[in-house]
């Protein structure tokens with residue numbers, strides 16, 4: 001294990017550290033003295049402190065050292081802006097940025113890409129220059145979708161990666177634990193802080209039997225989603241094992257690595273932390289085909305730690321017999337509503353789902369393997385041979401430039417075009433609503449079928465009446481030929497151009513391109529050798545990007561006589577604190593996006609959202625406007641919140657905005673843990689009422705003293721409340737600050753603390 005094997009073909013000096021991983025595992029094994037699951041092995045081999053770390057699945061918080069970070073272009077903006085404010089010369093851990101989310105599908109790949117480059121120029125210029133400056137690999141627009149690029153280039157068995165995108169688990173197809181996180185976590189790892197994760201439970205999925213015919217790997221995850229539902233994987237890693245992970249299909253063909261990736265990708269739909277497959281020969285073949293034989297050989301020498309131990313125990317166990325598994329279609333509106341194809345026509349009719357299939361969409365990060373494309377093309381070719389084309393509109397989204405170039409060279413792409421398909425840019429496109437759809441009006445009920453992963457209301461085209469279903473690429477093509485949801489290709493016949501009936505042949509396709517992959521255009525920008533002279537490009541007049549200044553350090557004093565900006569009543573999620581939708585445009589501009597701060601929270605004083613009293617003028621105004629006025633007058637303020645304040649997505653803006661607008665503390669009955677930590681990272685004080693009933697004693701007009709000089713580990717914190725009428729009284733608050741986090745508060749933020757340490 002002493003060998004120096006590079007993590008990938010792009011970076012000269014980042015190596016796979018199986019030696020260190022095996023040493024860490026030996027320490028943990030001696031402590032736990034029980035068989036380990038593969039998921040545990042990956043995590044525990046990346047512990048920051050394998051000797052001292054408490055380890056209890058579902059209970060302890062693990063401090064981990066991931067091998068890599070990956071960001072997509074939408075989430076990378078604030079992550080990099082924050083990292084820049086730490087003043088470090090380069091990222092401390094290997095990092096890549098991928099331009100895929102901002103490209104809208106309109107008429108076809110090349111033109112859509114050119115238009116997106118024009119519209120998003122300032123964002124791309126910023127990301128390209130910041131990546132060059134801070135030693136980050138930059139994948140330009142047109143390179144492909146983050147998860148496909150990771151699989152083709154960066155994923156390796158046993159590795160630990162975090163990515164600022166929920167489908168990061170895709171890399172589990174190569175035996176990597178790849179976990180989707182918020183931007184704040186990515187910044188920590190870029191800046192060399194350990195990354196914290198609640199020790200996940202492990203759900204085992206045992207695969208037995210063999211797939212055949214129209215059943216595809218997608219059907220495994222569609223079935224798992226059916227069993228576990230959209231919440232069933234929360235806090236858990238899903239670990240596939242059993243003979244089916246090595247399966248040879250009935251046609252004698254190996255299912256390759258990529259199908260594993262499809263299954264891991266969609267683990268996000270059941271809320272799982274990530275999903276993993278054990279290292280096997282299929283993965284070796286894929287590594288070899290993507291010019292990483294050395295990694296495959298190295299993994300073979302560490303193979304016993306790249307799967308579960310004999311006798312490893314799972315918190316929950318599911319078994320799926322692939323021989324009996326039917327093709328499924330899931331949806332509409334939720335990915336866990338699974339219907340087997342044999343019942344689909346009848347179920348659609350019963351539920352009144354629009355029968356006509358308007359659009360079939362294949363590709364995306366979920367289903368873009370060469371095998372997926374070959375199988376889909378084989379069905380399209382069968383139809384063409386019978387004189388038929390797609391009746392529905394049909395689109396193809398290649399996951400990467402390499403996939404696009406390879407299927408262009410080998411003919412599948414031409415088959416799709418002959419079939420009537422439009423080949424879109426190598427980007428997210430309709431999967432994330434970047435789709436200028438013209439064939440139906442907003443509000444018109446209609447059905448679409450995709451090989452994507454998510455199908456929540458409005459996700460693809462912004463039309464809440466669109467019934468979006470997800471399935472394998474095979475069924476998308478087949479149903480697009482018939483143009484209806486009531487077609488079952490396993491038994492229903494079609495009429496050829498002469499009116500003769502025929503049954504579509506079951507799909508076939510090569511697992512790997514016989515002539516190897518064609519890399520296509522070079523879309524990678526490596527960091528230059530001389531990075532010191534690179535200037536990061538941010539226009540001072542930009543409304544989408546703003547360079548962040550480090551927050552001020554604590555002034556060392558108690559904070560007296562502060563107003564309550566808002567006493568929020570009931571649920572206050574990160575969406576209430578920092579709304580998404582149209583605001584996402586400003587996610588790289590802290591001052592502009594701060595105009596959405598807490599606009600969704602309900603003010604206890606009047607039961608309304610975004611209407612609070614300015615304590616200095618007694619006028620009612622929007623929450624951000626009042627906060628700005630206090631800030632301009634040099635007045636610190638606090639928020640009072642209810643139970644589980646800050647639940648929801650982990651977006652860091654919800655913590656950055658109150659800090660930016662001059663808030664000092666958020667005082668609640670309880671916090672969602674990630675938001676609580678995010679607030680600490682930004683130098684704010686998340687505090688809770690020691691007696692939750694004290695929440696009711698506070699009135700929105702009260703003034704607050706916080707005795708910050710008394711902040712100490714494990715000690716309660718005193719708040720003095722000055723009611724408008726009546727005598728002041730004390731309320732005891734609790735907090736969860738440790739020593740290191742108190743330094744974050746004192747220095748103004750976790751990043752300021754890192755910057756200080758690195759000076």
Ligand code: SF4
Nearest residue numbers: 167364365428431432
């Ligand atoms: Fe996310 Fe869809 Fe893009 Fe995949 S293709 S990264 S699921 S938006």
